[in-house]
Amino acid sequence: xxxxxxxxxxxxxxxxxxxxxxxxxxxxxxxxxxxxxxxxxxxxxxxxxxxxxxxxxxxxxxxxxxxxxxxxxxxxxxxxxxxxxxxxxxxxxxxxxxxxxxxxxxxxxxxxxxxxxxxxxxxxxxxxxxxxxxxxxxxxxxxxxxxxxxxxxxxxxxxxxxxxxxxxxxxxxxxxxxxxxxxxxxxxxxxxxxxxxxxxxxxxxxxxxxxxxxxxxxxxxxxxxxxxxxxxxxxxxxxxxxxxxxxxxxxxxxxxxxxxxxxxxxxxxxxxxxxxxxxxxxxxxxxxxxxxxxxxxxxxxxxxxxxx
Amino acid sequence: xxxxxxxxxxxxxxxxxxxxxxxxxxxxxxxxxxxxxxxxxxxxxxxxxxxxxxxxxxxxxxxxxxxxxxxxxxxxxxxxxxxxxxxxxxxxxxxxxxxxxxxxxxxxxxxxxxxxxxxxxxxxxxxxxxxxxxxxxxxxxxxxxxxxxxxxxxxxxxxxxxxxxxxxxxxxxxxxxxxxxxxxxxxxxxxxxxxxxxxxxxxxxxxxxxxxxxxxxxxxxxxxxxxxxxxxxxxxxxxxxxxxxxxxxxxxx
Ligand SMILES: Nc1ncnc2c1ncn2[C@@H]1O[C@H](COP(=O)(O)OP(=O)(O)OP(=O)(O)O)[C@@H](O)[C@H]1O
Ligand SMILES: [Mg+2]
Numbered sequence: 303x304x305x306x307x308x309x310x311x312x313x314x315x316x317x318x319x320x321x322x323x324x325x326x327x328x329x330x331x332x333x334x335x336x337x338x339x340x341x342x343x344x345x346x347x348x349x350x351x352x353x354x355x356x357x358x359x360x361x362x363x364x365x366x367x368x369x370x371x372x373x374x375x376x377x378x379x380x381x382x383x384x385x386x387x388x389x390x391x392x393x394x395x396x397x398x399x400x401x402x403x404x405x406x407x408x409x410x411x412x413x414x415x416x417x418x419x420x421x422x423x424x425x426x427x428x429x430x431x432x433x434x435x436x437x438x439x440x441x442x443x444x445x446x447x448x449x450x451x452x453x454x455x456x457x458x459x460x461x462x463x464x465x466x467x468x469x470x471x472x473x474x475x476x477x478x479x480x481x482x483x484x485x486x487x488x489x490x491x492x493x494x495x496x497x498x499x500x501x502x503x504x505x506x507x508x509x510x511x512x513x514x515x516x517x518x519x520x521x522x523x524x525x526x527x528x529x530x531x532x533x534x535x536x537x538x539x540x541x542x543x544x545x546x547x548x549x550x551x552x553x554x555x556x557x558x559x560x561x562x563x564x565x566x567x568x569x570x571x572x573x574x575x576x577x578x579x580x581x582x583x584x585x586x587x588x589x590x591x592x593x594x595x596x597x598x599x600x601x602x603x604x605x606x607x608x609x610x
Numbered sequence: 611x612x613x614x615x616x617x618x619x620x621x622x623x624x625x626x627x628x629x630x631x632x633x634x635x636x637x638x639x640x641x642x643x644x645x646x647x648x649x650x651x652x653x654x655x656x657x658x659x660x661x662x663x664x665x666x667x668x669x670x671x672x673x674x675x676x677x678x679x680x681x682x683x684x685x686x687x688x689x690x691x692x693x694x695x696x697x698x699x700x701x702x703x704x705x706x707x708x709x710x711x712x713x714x715x716x717x718x719x720x721x722x723x724x725x726x727x728x729x730x731x732x733x734x735x736x737x738x739x740x741x742x743x744x745x746x747x748x749x750x751x752x753x754x755x756x757x758x759x760x761x762x763x764x765x766x767x768x769x770x771x772x773x774x775x776x777x778x779x780x781x782x783x784x785x786x787x788x789x790x791x792x793x794x795x796x797x798x799x800x801x802x803x804x805x806x807x808x809x810x811x812x813x814x815x816x817x818x819x820x821x822x823x824x825x826x827x828x829x830x831x832x833x834x835x836x837x838x839x840x841x842x843x844x845x846x847x848x849x850x851x852x853x854x855x856x857x858x859x860x861x862x863x
Contacts, residue, residue: 359703363861374616380861382616385705394696399638400631408634411627412706412714414619440638456700466703 306370307464307495308335308358313367315353315519327353329519330367340486340496342510344503344599350519351499352392352468358497359389359466371464388413388462390470392499394453398442402433402452405441409456427459430485432478447473451481458485465489467498471505483509503595515599517606530598536568539593540577542586551580557601568593568601624706625714632687632718639722647726649785650675653794664795669734670748670820671794676727677752678793678813681759682784683719688712688767689776698860708856716760744823751816754845758812759784761852768859793817797827809833815841 315328327350335341343351356362358369360380368375374382396405406427410420428437431451441449454470467486471479479502486496486509500506506513507527514524523530531537535556542548545565549558555577557568569577574590581588636642650672657668691697701711731748734740740748763780770776791814792800800808808814815837821827822834829837 356699359699361699361703361861363863381618384703385617385619387703389699389703391696391699394700395694397631397635397691397695397697399635404634408627408631409700412624412631412701412710413704414624414627414706453700460704 305337306334306373307337307339308333308369308371308497310334310354310358310369311367313354313357313369314365315350315357315362316365327519328357328364328367331516331519331521333514333521333524335495335497337495338490338493339511340490340498340509342506342513343497343499343516344501344506344513345499345516346603349516351516353519354516355389355392355466355468355497355499359387360384361389386463388457388460388465390453390457390465390467392468395449396441396452396456399440401438401440402428402444402448402455403437405452406456406459410459413460423459423461427455427485430458430481431455432481447475447478450474451478454482454485458489461489461492461494463493464495464497467496469499469501471500471502479505503599507595513595515602517603522606523602527595527598530595530602531593534568534593534598534601536570537593538569538571538574538590539597540567540569540574540581540588540590541565542567542581542588545581545584545586545588548584548586551584552577559600566597568597619705619707622707622710622713625710625717628701628706628710628714629717629721632715633721636687636719636722643723643726646679646723647672647676647730649679649789650730653789657794664826666734666738666824667796667817667821667826668794669730669737670824671817672730673727673734673748673752674755674813674816674820675788675793676723676730677755677816678759678788679784680716680720680723680756681761681763682780683723684716684760684763685767685780685784686773686776687719688715688764689770690773692767693771693773702860708860709853712764712852712856713760716756716764720756720760738824740824744820747823748820751819751841754841755812755816757845758841758848761848764852765848765855768855787811788813791817792821796821797829805833806836809837810840810844812841812844 311332313328313331317325317327331354343354345351353362357364358371358376360376360383364377370376371383372386376383396402400408403424406424407420410423428434431454433451433455436444436448441452450473457465471482490496510527512524512526513530515522542565544563546560546563549560549565552558552565552567555567555569555573559566567577578588654668654672657664702708791808791811793813797805797818809818818827818829818837822829
């Protein structure tokens, strides 16, 4: 039995539609997700994240390459894969004329769960997503974030072996997002595997064991958030709101990014004192903080865009 | 978590649960339910005013027409929840079988919109005094028309990317095929050269068989056979097509 929950090899997808040029959405993506892992797919708009998730979840056919879920070929035997997966689609919405309680419960029943299990999972899931208070209101009367919570509640209630979540926390407040993170952690502790996409890099940092950064249908880098941050060349960042004009004097310390009048320098801890002395000498206000995944992302993807 | 043992869902697995889901979704649409019989009502009034002796034909026609327009509801619903809600992604990337998704949705819609149709059928019984044979025929052709229409509706629903395009087409399609051919009026009034065509269309075939059964139309044996066999074969073929289609269109290209 395969140890991998998901493995793709040289997966390619070219969208062809009448009267429009062909679009290469995936240009040979190879990745693997081990059982029990939480993996995040990051990338700019149009990078190919949704395309990958849709192929992996049996909703879209690849152009070439192969992809397996729990050892079953997704393209050749999708019906063997479907019992193991659950999907939060990008921009999905619950049925407007069901209440969150009905939405989750009927979904579980449609997936074949018995009444008792469906009922108790529904309550647990609503509770986790903070929906108990709204559980009996039609979804049409809920706010955007509450609807999105209903979608996530619907899918996590399945405790499926492999969950695909496409921007699951979009539009959620910080409390709700943390609720989702906790639930996803609990699910992986219970044995599920999770592949998600997100544009919130703090979320990827907090949640994912490993990340894949995709750009124009190709994997740019993969690894843990820490690996990625190290790749930027330092673990600290110094921000100087008025420093852009002095950028040349700071180049020797590490990566420098000018943004309007401001300047950000990525620096190794050993050289921080020296840099601060220079900043003070230049009468610049400087604040020090840790490098975030967002900066690592901007650095890695920015470098790839520049290279073209 | 066991993933070494696959249990491939049985054909139509999840049907009753998804039917129930769709029923709950539809039952909240009071306005749509209230307006579901308007076209039929208007046409019945027309017939009543113009020729009251044809009201029995028109009442049976209204039942057939109502079953046919269930297909329009399936078309609109399937496209709407797929495009606007991504409900198909949620439900089809799961052990729920695609054919149960199609049939459950169709049957859920039927269940909600059936009561007023039953009322019209009861009215027909009061006016025409249906024999048991005619009542059974009405039941049979209604099922066949519904299956045909729901199957066409589901298959068509997969062909659209935008809901606004559908609404125009779907009401055109279902109204023209349900109103223009002899469904509300006797087939005897229809040009005889064109009769084979309307006898091959599910709603008018069903209406012709009913009209003959209540003595409002005389058809040669071959036309009866054409209508009856045609309706049965079409219903079966369209249903099988929709099942195969539902399975194939889970994955787009
Ligand atoms: N149905 C389609 N037909 C043609 N091109 C498509 C289709 N769907 C997506 N694309 C194109 O494929 C590429 C990848 O799209 P995809 O939706 O996978 O991106 P994404 O990484 O999910 O972006 P986002 O962050 O905006 O959700 C884009 O260039 C997009 O325009
Ligand atoms: Mg996307």
